[in-house]
Amino acid sequence: xxxxxxxxxxxxxxxxxxxxARARGSPVALAKTTxxxxxxxxxxxxxxxxxxxxxxxxxxxxxRMYAEVxxxxxxxxxxxxxxxxxxxxxxxxxxxxxxxxxxxxxxxxESSSFRYGLVHETVEEMEILLADGTVAxxxxxxxxxxxxxxxxxxxxxxxxxxxxxxxVPAQRFVHLIHERFSDPRAYFERIAELCAPxxxxxxxxxxxxxxxxxxxxxxxxxxxxxxxDYTWMRIYYQSIPRKKDDWLTAKAYIWRWDTDWFWxxxxxxxxxxxxxxxAKWGLNSRTYQRIMRLAHRLMPAADGAESxxxxxxxxxxNAAQFLEFLFAEIGIAPVWICPxxxxxxxxxxxxxxxDANTLYINFGFWDVVPSTHEPGHFNRKVERKARELGxxxxxxxxxxYDEETFWKIYDRARYHELKRKYDAGGVLRDLYSKCVxxx
Numbered sequence: 001x002x003x004x005x006x007x008x009x010x011x012x013x014x015x016x017x018x019x020x021a022r023a024r025g026s027p028v029a030l031a032k033t034t035x036x037x038x039x040x041x042x043x044x045x046x047x048x049x050x051x052x053x054x055x056x057x058x059x060x061x062x063x064r065m066y067a068e069v070x071x072x073x074x075x076x077x078x079x080x081x082x083x084x085x086x087x088x089x090x091x092x093x094x095x096x097x098x099x100x101x102x103x104x105x106x107x108x109x110e111s112s113s114f115r116y117g118l119v120h121e122t123v124e125e126m127e128i129l130l131a132d133g134t135v136a137x138x139x140x141x142x143x144x145x146x147x148x149x150x151x152x153x154x155x156x157x158x159x160x161x162x163x164x165x166x167x168v169p170a171q172r173f174v175h176l177i178h179e180r181f182s183d184p185r186a187y188f189e190r191i192a193e194l195c196a197p198x199x200x201x202x203x204x205x206x207x208x209x210x211x212x213x214x215x216x217x218x219x220x221x222x223x224x225x226x227x228x229d230y231t232w233m234r235i236y237y238q239s240i241p242r243k244k245d246d247w248l249t250a251k252a253y254i255w256r257w258d259t260d261w262f263w264x265x266x267x268x269x270x271x272x273x274x275x276x277x278x279a280k281w282g283l284n285s286r287t288y289q290r291i292m293r294l295a296h297r298l299m300p301a302a303d304g305a306e307s308x309x310x311x312x313x314x315x316x317x318n319a320a321q322f323l324e325f326l327f328a329e330i331g332i333a334p335v336w337i338c339p340x341x342x343x344x345x346x347x348x349x350x351x352x353x354x355d356a357n358t359l360y361i362n363f364g365f366w367d368v369v370p371s372t373h374e375p376g377h378f379n380r381k382v383e384r385k386a387r388e389l390g391x392x393x394x395x396x397x398x399x400x401y402d403e404e405t406f407w408k409i410y411d412r413a414r415y416h417e418l419k420r421k422y423d424a425g426g427v428l429r430d431l432y433s434k435c436v437x438x439x
Contacts, residue, residue: 015133071101071160087167090116094257095285101160111204117343120151127162131427152351171220174253182211184320205337306371314391319361336364395435
């Protein structure tokens with residue numbers, strides 16, 4: 001069957017489902033097999049929209065370099081579809097299980113974001129299911145308010161069913177160079193230098209200690225003297241201090257963090273060689289997510305500890321100060337570092353409160369911190385420090401903002417204007433109630 005005809009059939013069925021939910025007065029949530037959210041989701045009484053079947057790559061156009069995909073398509077499937085054409089999505093988030101629609105509904109990032117911006121900046125067109133059951137096509141020239149208001153809305157304005165995204169040329173291999181620093185200010189100055197046009201194809205960093213940090217540049221190459229394999233016994237992040245340079249296939253580079261969920265696989269004991277030897281099949285983000293969700297259902301939160309799972313975006317001028325705060329007040333390491341800047345500074349996305357003319361550093365830190373404080377103590381510290389330094393935090397993780405503070409960040413007036421137009425009946429939760437923990 002023609003994939004677009006099948007897509008239209010699925011859209012009609014989904015529109016009927018949301019109409020049934022509206023008739024019952026039920027709130028709406030998504031039924032899906034993958035999720036990279038790390039915050040409480042209140043689905044009490046919600047009607048589950050069946051979106052799992054919206055997971056196909058519909059078309060690759062190698063001449064015009066774009067892909068048309070359904071919203072629940074994973075980046076793993078999309079990369080598999082584009083690489084045979086010598087192409088990749090301009091920005092590919094770090095984990096195979098992230099979906100294209102999810103990366104746009106949130107704020108997807110990776111090591112090409114210093115060149116191409118965040119994931120939503122690589123989108124040319126979207127088809128969105130609205131709360132009244134209609135399907136709206138939006139782009140920079142059609143339904144502009146929805147197109148520029150949808151990123152970072154977390155499904156509170158509608159659900160993305162189809163996207164057209166930009167592809168870029170790729171070569172077979174990526175050559176990595178790891179450069180060590182001991183001074184944070186020199187480190188972030190070097191990262192800013194490397195964000196110049198054509199300095200690299202990929203750029204990220206890893207901080208292990210106060211005086212040990214690495215910036216990693218990647219360049220495409222048509223040939224390689226050797227290639228490393230970090231999908232089984234060897235662990236990518238552990239190689240960074242040991243090697244000044246390295247070679248990976250393009251596919252292995254894209255998924256270098258997936259095998260060990262960066263370094264969080266340590267919590268599942270699979271970084272131990274004896275366990276790893278027997279667990280090759282389970283070394284991937286999909287397995288870790290399943291274990292984590294099962295553990296959350298079966299076991300209460302541990303006493304004397306607080307989960308701190310955050311991505312925070314800080315202007316590069318304040319990055320050294322934020323890193324010092326992390327070590328002094330939070331105490332998590334390693335920390336992932338990813339620079340990014342707007343692809344087109346003239347474009348404004350309503351729910352992305354970032355200065356389009358500023359280079360930002362994304363700090364990714366994910367661990368459990370010993371605590372004798374009230375719940376959320378350390379996460380609240382992170383939120384306050386980010387605001388103090390002119391940054392924001394990702395809403396995929398637990399948030400503790402009071403409502404007044406939240407709407408100072410996310411432009412209450414503009415959001416409610418969009419909400420009134422695209423979800424006047426309030427079928428979908430609003431951004432604050434969906435993304436902020438109720439304590």
